[in-house]
Amino acid sequence: xxxxxxxxxxxxxxxxxxxxxxxxxxxxxxxxxxxxxxxxxxxxxxxxxxxxxxxxxxxxxxxxxxxxxxxxxxxxxxxxxxxxxxxxxxxxxxxxxxxxxxxxxxxxxxxxxxxxxxxxxxxxxxxxxxxxxxxxxxxxxxxxxxxxxxxx
Numbered sequence: 001x002x003x004x005x006x007x008x009x010x011x012x013x014x015x016x017x018x019x020x021x022x023x024x025x026x027x028x029x030x031x032x033x034x035x036x037x038x039x040x041x042x043x044x045x046x047x048x049x050x051x052x053x054x055x056x057x058x059x060x061x062x063x064x065x066x067x068x069x070x071x072x073x074x075x076x077x078x079x080x081x082x083x084x085x086x087x088x089x090x091x092x093x094x095x096x097x098x099x100x101x102x103x104x105x106x107x108x109x110x111x112x113x114x115x116x117x118x119x120x121x122x123x124x125x126x127x128x129x130x131x132x133x134x135x136x137x138x139x140x141x142x143x144x145x146x147x148x149x150x151x152x
Contacts, residue, residue, distance in 0.1 A: 088123035
């Protein structure tokens, strides 16, 4: 069974599949993009969609009606590096959120860290996770304070 991304509508039981089919090229439109395991999704104020892909170690960005693209990480390559675009490396990014300034926070589970990405795709370190912490989610409040929930 394919891992899929669904678009849900409030108070309706129908949903549109907008991403599936493992093995597809990461530059394809989101309607046919491959997710190893799309582990988290978040939207910024302009409705850009950001997806953390745990298995393929990348962050996708999709704008309405446009192709999805990898904005951080290198498809299928794990690692731990800060930098812009494909220079950045993740090891199983599992949670993602966006603050009101457009900064994206990513739980990089395999590296026990939280990374942050600016609107240009530059990834920097943000904070280490305490050894043994398994972050099950991440969120940021209106003041910019970042919260994680421990999944243990």
